[in-house]
Amino acid sequence: MGPHGCASTLTQVSSKPQTASMTGQHISAEEWTRKGFEAIRAKDLPAALDAFRAATQGPGASAEAFLGLALTELAHRNHDAFGAAIDRALALEPQNPKALVLKGDGLMHDNNRRAALPFYRAALSNAPANPPPSLKRDLDRAAAMVASLAQDLEDFLRAELEREGFNPSTSSPRFALALDLMTGRRERNPGPQQPRMFFLPGLAEHGFYPxxxxxxxxxxxxxxxxxxxxxxxxxxxxxxxxxxxxxxxxxxxxxxxxxxxxxxxxxxxxxxxxxxxxxxxxxxxxxxxxxxxxxxxxxxxxxxxxxxxxxxxxxxxxxxxxxxxxxxxxxxxxxxxxxxxxxxxxxxxxxxxxxxxxxxxxxxxxxxxxxxxxxxxxxxxxxxxxxTPEERHLIRSMLAAIDTYAGVPPRWEI
The missing domain is CATH 2.60.120.330 (B-lactam Antibiotic, Isopenicillin N Synthase; Chain)
Incomplete structure (x- = not known):
């Protein structure tokens, strides 16, 4: 699904000429943002676009203003401007779930399915407990995309590991379980080890190693x-x-x-x-x-x-x-x-x-x-x-496969 779905409410907006009330005023970014959303509700797309562009030109521009700009640019089929506006929104609010979903949508539109997956996941992990209906629709779409893309990644990963000698029946049982945990086939019990990427079960729990x-x-x-x-x-x-x-x-x-x-x-x-x-x-x-x-x-x-x-x-x-x-x-x-x-x-x-x-x-x-x-x-x-040496080889092979799938350098920290 491309980004068009997230702007369905805007695609029906009429193309009225710009009204005089939207020009020649020296008003704040916050006020321009308010006017932009008023124009959306009035189905005046040109006025909304002008307002959001004004709201994002100077100091005080908010993530909300850039989100409004992104949606109106998208409704005009300005995909490059849509992407730039989403990036600016995320620069201001990196955990904004709406912006994260829209970033994923934009990557899907560019046929970059693999890069879209972490943005959809991030949107779900940063979602509020009781999202408003419009955000819930976005999050439901993100959840569906995560399920589809995660299965695609798992299929690719298991095929690559098999080429590197991994066999769930004969290889390290700990690694086989770790792979199931990482791909969501099984859930791990909570414990003091909370890795952000990969957990190999069965290792002794030592904060400071002996x-x-x-x-x-x-x-x-x-x-x-x-x-x-x-x-x-x-x-x-x-x-x-x-x-x-x-x-x-x-x-x-x-x-x-x-x-x-x-x-x-x-x-x-x-x-x-x-x-x-x-x-x-x-x-x-x-x-x-x-x-x-x-x-x-x-x-x-x-x-x-x-x-x-x-x-x-x-x-x-x-x-x-x-x-x-x-x-x-x-x-x-x-x-x-x-x-x-x-x-x-x-x-x-x-x-x-x-x-x-x-x-x-x-x-x-x-x-x-x-x-x-x-x-x-x-x-x-x-x-x-x-x-073990076998587990080290499988871990290296797994990471190489993930990088091949993603097509971009990994994020890593010591």
Whole structure:
């Protein structure tokens, strides 16, 4: 279904000439928006279009105004303008369910079914408990599209995994169950692990992973002074750090609670999304060599990830959960002032310079720096030691298949 269905109430609007009352007035964006919806109710499409265009030209334009503009542009069959207006609405209100549905509709109109799926899903997850009738119709359409598109994805995914050797009867039972959970064939029981993408059942539940199961930690800690020396050189050019959370343009935006584009939490990458960052590695050759000896996670377009991460004075990273429970995130503190803390699940710890740990980031976790100084740690991801080689291969194959299906780079975070 294309976007025409969402504008059915507008396609019947008459093409009256613009009225004098809609021109030559110096009024606010809010007032223009009100006039736009009045014109829609009066079935005066040209006046509505003029009003919404005026409402979105200057400061004070709202997501509601851009939604009105999108619908009236669509009724005029101006599909490019429709898409641009929806993008502006989502920039203002990333979780607006109406805008998310319309974004999905626009992608469907462009025959981009795979890109539409996450927008329809996001609309449903951000829907109010009791939506008004007009929004409910949009959400019902989104739910129907999700069901259809999700089945399409599952069929593609299982076919690709079969080519990579997956057999539900003989392959890892844990992975077979994980695939059923991910595709919605089965539901998992609630627990402390809450991955946003993939859950492999049967793994031991540890917020902070036991040190005695990570034989490589002492070697990492022994290199603290070397790593700190290279970090000092990096910090001489703070412009080389970039915000850890960057806004996305090809997928629905999550609520990052003010962290998107925020320099308070920033990163200097050595590996990013599975790719080396040669210029940064050249600045940190010893750090690169030490990390290369670690059991780094390797997943196409996702891992390894390795970075120096700073948290500015007074900053706080809000509670969040990671992508999948088959990896661990390692922290080696290098610059740690007092009054810095880190919570994983129900356990809170303070960083100590040179004392590393690894944790399961699918537990709810958060960090803070209540000091007057900068905090910097080395972060990287490793495979959980209890994930078998077969399961690692199947996970890599699954992710590659998802990327092939989506046709766009994945969204990923450490």
């Amino acid at each position: 040190r005695d199961k990570l034989a490589w930690l002492p070697a990492l800690e022994a290199a603290t002074s070397t790593l700190k020396g290279e970090l000092s050189n990096v910090l001489s050019d703070t412009g080389s750090f970039a915000p850890y959370v960057m806004p996305e343009t090809n997928a629905p935006q999550r609520d990052y609670q003010g962290m998107a584009g925020n320099q308070d939490w920033s990163a200097y990458y050595l590996w990013k999304n599975g790719a080396e960052v040669p210029a940064n590695m050249a600045q940190c050759p010893q750090t690169t060599a030490i990390l290369s000896q670690m059991p780094l996670c390797d997943m196409p377009q996702r891992a390894p990830m390795a970075l120096f991460s700073w948290l500015k004075p007074g900053a706080r990273i809000p509670p969040h959960q990671g992508m999948m429970n088959t990896r661990l995130i390692c922290h080696l503190p290098l610059i740690v002032p007092a009054d810095c803390g880190f919570r994983v699940g129900a356990e809170t710890r303070s960083w100590q310079e040179g004392h590393a740990w690894a944790f399961d980031d699918t537990y709810d976790h958060e960090a803070w720096n209540r000091s007057a100084d900068l905090r910097v740690i080395l972060i990287f991801d490793v495979w959980r030691p209890d994930v």
